[in-house]
Each structure stands twice: as C-alpha cells, then as structure tokens.
Amino acid sequence: xxxxxxxxxxxxxxxxxxxxxxxxxxxxxxxxxxxxxxxxxxxxxxxxxxxxxxxxxxxxxxxxxxxxxxxxxxxxxxxxxxxxxxxxxxxxxxxxxxxxxxxxxxxxxxxxxxxxxxxxxxxxxxxxxxxxxxxxxxxxxxxxxxxxxxxxxxxxxxxxxxxxxxxxxxxxxxxxxxxxxxxxxxxxxxxxxxxxxxxxxxxxxxxxxxxxxxxxxxxxxxxxxxxxxxxxxxxxxxxxxxxxxxxxxxxxxxxxxxxxxxxxxxxxxxxxxxx
Numbered sequence: 001x002x003x004x005x006x007x008x009x010x011x012x013x014x015x016x017x018x019x020x021x022x023x024x025x026x027x028x029x030x031x032x033x034x035x036x037x038x039x040x041x042x043x044x045x046x047x048x049x050x051x052x053x054x055x056x057x058x059x060x061x062x063x064x065x066x067x068x069x070x071x072x073x074x075x076x077x078x079x080x081x082x083x084x085x086x087x088x089x090x091x092x093x094x095x096x097x098x099x100x101x102x103x104x105x106x107x108x109x110x111x112x113x114x115x116x117x118x119x120x121x122x123x124x125x126x127x128x129x130x131x132x133x134x135x136x137x138x139x140x141x142x143x144x145x146x147x148x149x150x151x152x153x154x155x156x157x158x159x160x161x162x163x164x165x166x167x168x169x170x171x172x173x174x175x176x177x178x179x180x181x182x183x184x185x186x187x188x189x190x191x192x193x194x195x196x197x198x199x200x201x202x203x204x205x206x207x208x209x210x211x212x213x214x215x216x217x218x219x220x221x222x223x224x225x226x227x228x229x230x231x232x233x234x235x236x237x238x239x240x241x242x243x244x245x246x247x248x249x250x251x252x253x254x255x256x257x258x259x260x261x262x263x264x265x266x267x268x269x270x271x272x273x274x275x
Contacts (some may be wrong), residue, residue, distance in 0.1 A: 002031045004074055006067055006090075007082025008057055010036035010049070011238065014212060015184060016269050017107055019238070020137065020158050021082050023269075027159065033074045035067055059089040071098050078103065080135075083110055084145075088127050101132035105156065108137075109188075111144045125149050158269055165273045168246035176204045176229075180248030182241065182270045183255070185213030190254035192222045197252075199226040210236060210244050245274055 005025065009017040025032055025048070034049045036042075037057050042049070050070045057063045067090065071079070079102040081088040091102040104127070111124070128134055128149035135156040136142035142153040179198055183189040191209060198205050207230040209219060216234065223230035233244060245251065251274035 001077045002075060003028060003033075004071060004076035004079045005032065005034045005082055006079060006087055007034065008037055008087065009082055010034055010039075012039060012041040012043075013037075014235070017083060019269050020107070022238075023159055023161070026161070031074075033070070033076070035070045057087060059086050063087075064090050064093060067094065068097065071100065076100060078132075080105060081131075083107065084124060084128060085110065088131065091127075092130055095132075103133040103135055104128055104131045105135045106137070106141050106145050108141055111141055111148070121148065158272065160269060160272045165242055165245065174249065176206050177249040178206050178208050178247055179250045179252055180208040180210065180245070181251070181253050182210040182244065182274070183253050185209075185211050185216045185219060187215060188255055190256055191215070191219045193254045194252050195219065195222050195226060195228050195230060198228045205229075206231065208233065208244065208248060210241070241273065248274075 005021060007017075007021055009015060009021065011018050011022050021034070025034060032048070036049055036051060037055050038051050038053060039055065042051060050066075050073075052063060052066050054063070071094065077100065079091070079094060079100055081091060081102065081104045084104050084106050088102070088104045091104070094100060095102055106128075125148040128145060129151050131151075134145050134149060134151060134153045136145050136153050137156060137158055139155060142155055145153045179194060181189075181191055181194050183191070185191060189211075191211075192215075194209075195207055198207050205228075207223065207228055209230060210233045212235040216232070220230070220232065233240075236244065251270075253270055
C-alpha cells in the first residue's frame with residue numbers, strides 16, 4: 001500500500017514525534033512519501049520528502065493545494081496525518097477530491113491538553129471521528145482518542161533501530177560516573193531534577209545533557225548554582241546519539257505529567273534507545 005504521511009513534525013526538527021515518524025518511514029515495507037514543513041536544515045536531495053512553503057503548516061487553502069499536488073504526483077493508496085491537529089482538518093477535502101482514505105496518528109499531550117477544553121474537545125473529537133482509521137502510540141493515548149471520537153482506535157507502537165542503538169563494544173570503567181539525559185529542554189522532561197539529584201550524591205559525578213529547547217538557560221543555571229559538573233551537547237545530529245549513550249553510566253529522564261495530568265509523556269523513544 002502506497003502511503004503518504006502529512007506532518008508538521010519531521011526531522012531534522014528534533015523531538016519524539018519526529019523520530020517516531022522517521023522510524024515508521026524507515027520500517028515501512030511499501031512505497032512511502034512524506035509531506036513536511038519547510039526546513040533550512042533539511043537535505044534538499046531527499047526525494048522521499050516534499051517540503052511545504054512554510055515552517056509550520058496550517059490547514060489553509062494554499063497548504064491544501066500543496067498537499068494535493070503531492071497526492072497527484074505520488075498517487076498514495078492512503079494518507080496518514082502524523083498528529084491530530086491542525087492538518088487533519090484537510091483530510092475530508094482530500095478524501096473527497098482523490099477518493100483516498102485517511103488516518104490520524106495520536107501521541108500524547110496533543111490529545112490530552114485540547115481534550116480538556118470544552119470547545120476544543122468537541123472540535124478535536126469531530127476531526128478524529130472523521131478519519132477512516134485512528135492510530136495511537138500507546139494504550140493510554142488510545143483510551144483518550146476512543147473517548148474523544150467514539151470510534152475504534154488501533155494501537156501502533158514505536159520502535160528504534162536495533163542495529164544502531166546497541167551496547168558499547170567495550171564497557172568503560174570511569175573514575176567519575178556519568179549520568180546522562182537525552183530529551184528536548186522543556187519543563188515536562190525534568191532535567192533540573194537530574195542535576196538536583198546529582199548534587200546530593202556523596203561522590204563525584206558528571207552530568208551529560210543532550211538536547212535543545214527553551215529551558216536550556218535554566219538548566220545551565222541550576223548546574224552552576226549547585227556546582228554539578230555538567231556537559232551540554234546541544235542540537236546534535238541523530239547519528240551522534242548512539243555514541244553519546246555509550247558515554248553514560250546511567251540514563252535518567254524524570255519526565256512528569258503537568259497541569260493536572262493534561263500534559264503527559266505519550267511514549268518516550270529515548271527510553272527505548274537507551275535500553
């Protein structure tokens with residue numbers, strides 16, 4: 001089955017949804033194509049991806065026509081939207097024009113947060129119900145999608161490249177253990193808790209922070225304030241991640257739910273990579 005993925009979240013932009021979709025593309029056995037936002041860091045020679053005209057795509061007529069052109073060129077048997085909003089609002093129009101079914105993939109916080117707001121809950125539920133099929137990356141998310149849409153939900157779990165994320169060839173015994181964390185620098189991921197915990201250990205340790213995001217300054221300030229030796233690897237290429245995991249003696253990511261359980265971790269791929 002020829003599949004077209006339409007998404008705002010795709011590498012080289014970092015994040016869990018981005019890597020989930022990248023892994024899905026790599027594992028898919030049939031012809032597959034991606035329609036994703038404009039990105040200056042993207043490989044211009046990647047003929048498996050068509051880039052839209054904006055860095056974040058909204059369900060406008062202009063974006064619809066760009067997706068429609070990709071549908072005409074690629075000829076998919078089905079369209080999969082990589083997140084439940086905003087682009088799936090175009091799903092019914094695409095189905096009507098091309099007679100191609102569409103599905104919606106849901107992850108976590110992008111379901112629980114709007115699902116708690118009355119007006120947005122109804123809007124999101126109708127969008128999900130309009131799809132021919134609904135997918136969720138976890139049973140937790142699937143339950144939320146079922147309640148919102150009233151329609152069946154398929155579980156589509158995630159995986160990682162088992163030939164890429166492998167144990168280090170030789171175990172290195174370091175005089176100073178390294179505690180590592182790989183994630184976006186956002187409040188939900190809890191990197192500051194890692195540094196606070198490291199400061200309480202009664203032996204020398206080092207902390208390795210890998211990622212990027214808006215809380216980087218706050219995390220650096222915490223490390224400086226508590227005197228914890230901390231190395232930051234910011235915005236590293238995906239290919240460097242296995243080697244960075246190898247530098248860690250312990251992997252920690254104390255992600256937490258926020259806002260009364262509305263902002264949650266859908267499925268942290270870094271846990272699979274680190275394991």
